[in-house]
């Protein structure tokens with residue numbers, strides 16, 4: 001079994017969730033090959049061999065990130081005291097493709113390939129979520145969603161993740177296989 005987890009992350013929170021999901025998949029299925037990659041490194045050829053594709057990103061403006069929201073995310077972090085790492089990750093992510101671009105070149109899959117979508121989002125009224133848009137795109141490429149899209153909560157826009165979310169992500173990953 002080959003599992004591929006692809007994520008987009010400006011400040012590192014979605015990356016941490018993706019890594020926890022990968023850990024959960026690995027623990028549930030120790031003989032599986034599990035790869036967890038940022039979208040810029042998620043070569044589309046790797047998707048062809050995956051039996052399970054899990055895709056996640058940050059919620060921006062109620063949905064998936066866009067070129068504009070990614071630039072806003074970089075700007076919001078630049079120059080904040082003590083946030084050098086987040087600012088660096090945001091700038092690096094913004095240089096590469098976002099999930100919207102990546103999905104445009106994703107090949108359709110063979111019927112029966114499993115997939116799941118997740119996002120990170122704030123605990124605010126009308127937060128929206130990127131996971132629904134991700135799930136829709138997976139379905140358009142003929143992936144079979146094994147579970148409902150899931151959101152994981154950040155306390156502030158640039159994190160940290162809410163206590164317990166990494167453990168929840170690990171369990172969510174484990175039930176995908």
Ligand SMILES: Cc1cc2nc3c(=O)[nH]c(=O)nc-3n(C[C@H](O)[C@H](O)[C@H](O)COP(=O)(O)O)c2cc1C
Nearest residue numbers: 009010011012013014058061062120121122127157
């Ligand atoms: C430009 C921008 C727009 C955002 N819009 C929303 C939003 O509509 N709803 C929400 O819940 N969170 C919103 N957020 C907060 C993000 O969801 C949060 O930054 C993200 O989950 C952090 O993940 P990351 O560290 O992987 O980038 C926004 C953040 C940015 C930078």
